[in-house]
Amino acid sequence: MKSLQLLSFLLLSCVIVSANTYGEKKKVQVSKENLRTGWCDCGLKALESQSEHTRTKKHQKNSETRFRLYTDTTEGDCQIFLNQLETLEKCSFNSSLPLVMIVHGWSVDGILEGWIWKMAAALKAHHKPLNVIVADWLTLARQHYPIAVQNTRHVGQEIAEFLEWLEESIQFSRSNAHLIGYSLGAHVSGFAGSFISGTKKIGRITGLDPAGPLFEGMSPTDRLSPDDADFVDAIHTFTKQHMGLSVGIKQPVAHFDFYPNGGTFQPGCHILHVYNHIAQFGITGITQAVKCSHERSVHLFIDSLLHKNKQITAYWCNDINTFNKGLCLSCRKNRCNTLGYNIREERLPKSRQLFLKTRAHMPFKVYHYQFRIHIINEIQGKPIDPTFTMSLIGTKEDAKNLHIPLVEGITGNKTYSFLITLDADIGDIIMIKFKWEGTPVWENIWDTVQTIIPWTKGTHRPGLIVKALRVKAGETQQKMTFCSQSIDNVHLHPSQEKTFVRCEDRYQREN
Known part of the structure; x- marks a missing residue:
């Protein structure tokens, strides 16, 4: 219990230490009601409602988001610059192939995490040829959490502009784009889908344990939602709440929302080791403590790419307690679906929550x-x-x-x-x-x-x-x-x- 209290305290510290985008420090008042709902005043500016999602095109040569095309050469990636067609040719971007864009989340150390390259390699090794791009927004993600939250809209706008540029310059259809966003990156992907102009939508968005603080309970225009793409799926792996906060968002945000092992916590992850992580890594040890369950969503998705003969099935159910009684194992009328890359894409009028069990390690299928x-x-x-x-x-x-x-x-x-x-x-x-x-x-x-x-x-x-x-x-x-x-x-x-x-x-x- 003490470990959970410490975890929540550190999360709250990350949330309520705030400054505005231009460095002006701002004092934040947090009430008991704020703590109960997981909301604080610093989020008001970060998440101002933009239901109309209008924006002004930035007349700048380079965007703050770096678009790195993954290659299987020794260089590893090749940067594509917005509005510079020669970089598309230099990086061998193939407009006839689908595009998968990986969008990372909040960063503590300013370094792209290892899972990003594992996922990129797994995507490239898939039987279907793909363009794989890593959307690197580290300079905007390595901020106090509320500032990083505020920056998600800006990054989403830049990704939308990048896709529009591909469409205008080389006739690449946005319907062939699949954004995979982890944590804050899930909401970045959602904003990209809502900011993109025109009536056509991005093909697919996958949210991997979308971030909870400052997003839980918000309107669909202020977070990832089913309206952001033709098809949206999400995997929730760390929604355990304490003092009104959870690392991952608990509410449904997609057409299909998957809750492995109930979504609160994952087998093989030991939150009680938080003290050891802090002793070893200092204050950044909080990322190590929450990483296991939060990042499990990433590895479940990678697992779906690596183990094609062990695809994981999930089942529609009201809650985990009913599922644990075995009462929800029906596949009639699309009541079940495949978790991960090979999901059956189907737009539904209402979000559908699916439950499943997994092992503690890869391959996760049971x-x-x-x-x-x-x-x-x-x-x-x-x-x-x-x-x-x-x-x-x-x-x-x-x-x-x-x-x-x-x-x-x-x-x-x-x-x-x-x-x-x-x-x-x-x-x-x-x-x-x-x-x-x-x-x-x-x-x-x-x-x-x-x-x-x-x-x-x-x-x-x-x-x-x-x-x-x-x-x-x-x-x-x-x-x-x-x-x-x-x-x-x-x-x-x-x-x-x-x-x-x-x-x-x-x-x-x-x-």
Whole structure:
């Protein structure tokens, strides 16, 4: 908890230390309401509403944003200068190929981060030839956070002017442009889409964990929104809020908004190590502390380029709690989509939130399964809270000793639903081994309870009756039913394991 408080304090410090663009220092007052909403007075000027998005063309030779065409030569990149056609030829820009532009975010050290070149290389290695440009706005990004926020509009304007120039000079269509913006760069991309003149829009914008402070709760004209391109997608990976602030924006900002692992935090990232990061890197250690979950959005996108045979599927759901029950694994009526570069592009009238689980490292793909188990508790009285494990035998491999995440006690006659994810593709499930974990002590207590509480169901020992297991595989949409291998003995007691095999589902057949 102390680590989270320190993180929030440092984030607030970044947000409320302000000066205007021309160096004039400005005192900022922050109220309790400001803290609660994650908003401060310094953001008022930075995010003045510009719903009409009018602008004046700057009559300057060079823009402050450097457009660096990525090449696979030893030089690495070649700079294209706005309004200088000879640089397009020098850098071998191919107007017949699509353009992907990578837009970085806020900078602490003024250096382009390593992930940028990893993404550029992954894009160039893709089977489809591309022009890949890095929009370098470091001079405007390496400022106090509110000033960098204020500069996002200016950078967005310069990117819009760059695309307009390509269109006017070499007939490159803006619909063939794809902007990939990380953190503040996501909103820069949104402003570029809203600033560009004419009725035609940029083809696609991808927001990688769009920045939260000074953008959360703002109107669509003051942040990335679905109106900024023909198609907009976003990946939210660090929306955990504390004191009203989160590093990444939580609200939907796209046609499809992906929330891996709920979007708040990512597996393998340890925010409690913030003290170690600060001790090692000083105040800049805050970037190291938040980097893992915040930057996970970047690596999920790179993963979609590098592992074409392991594309990640996400599913439309109301919230992560419902998703964790396995209730949202449907792909009917476009309820699922592919995360990353190979997404199915579809404009929707309303933002659609999709959820998924991932591993802690690349490749991040897991396989989602919904399990529905019908259990009858023959013991009258209070609900019992047993621990169950399950082993799945598949046609390719097995998955053993999987913990079953039941969130409520076993009562009466009820069906329980939950989500299980597997790191590997085990093929078709052909058998399930279902075990009630328990010790001899547990079993003795169970026997004692049974001697106290009478039953009238014949001579068998009362316990739990597990009638059927119904399974749905998210990735294949296959539905399966499993019945007890032993028809005569369907009772389950502590320390016992029952085997279930594929069977015909009477209810499914009737439907």
